[in-house]
Amino acid sequence: MIPATARAGIASWxxxxxxxxxxxxRPAWIAAMVLxxxxxxxxxxxxxxxxxxxxxxxxxxxxxxxAMSRHVAxxxxxxxxxxxxxxxTLRRLEEEQIAFExxxxxxxxxxxxQEFDAFMDERSRTASRPAADxxx
Numbered sequence: 001m002i003p004a005t006a007r008a009g010i011a012s013w014x015x016x017x018x019x020x021x022x023x024x025x026r027p028a029w030i031a032a033m034v035l036x037x038x039x040x041x042x043x044x045x046x047x048x049x050x051x052x053x054x055x056x057x058x059x060x061x062x063x064x065x066x067a068m069s070r071h072v073a074x075x076x077x078x079x080x081x082x083x084x085x086x087x088x089t090l091r092r093l094e095e096e097q098i099a100f101e102x103x104x105x106x107x108x109x110x111x112x113x114q115e116f117d118a119f120m121d122e123r124s125r126t127a128s129r130p131a132a133d134x135x136x
């Protein structure tokens with residue numbers, strides 16, 4: 001007999017796959033459908049039927065759900081202490097995200113500078129080599 005936790009995991013894999021594809025939007029659904037047609041055409045056909053039936057193909061449902069979830073995050077719960085905590089936490093997370101993105105930008109710029117300096121050094125070495133060969 002299968003344990004209840006294993007049964008829940010088996011039963012929920014379609015829901016997890018649907019949520020994963022929804023997070024990535026319509027292109028992910030289309031890619032999954034194309035891969036389904038390539039692997040086994042009834043799977044692709046079933047995905048196409050599901051996308052049409054659930055209105056994922058012709059509406060902005062995936063993006064609208066994400067936008068709605070962001071809007072719900074700012075709604076008041078009625079508990080002033082919790083709302084203040086939530087606002088402070090969200091503000092702190094946004095600041096951390098901005099700081100992390102600026103760190104990544106500085107890291108990319110440093111890497112680009114290092115690659116450019118290496119290119120210029122190599123270029124100067126190859127430019128000075130033919131002049132040395134011509135003298136000999």
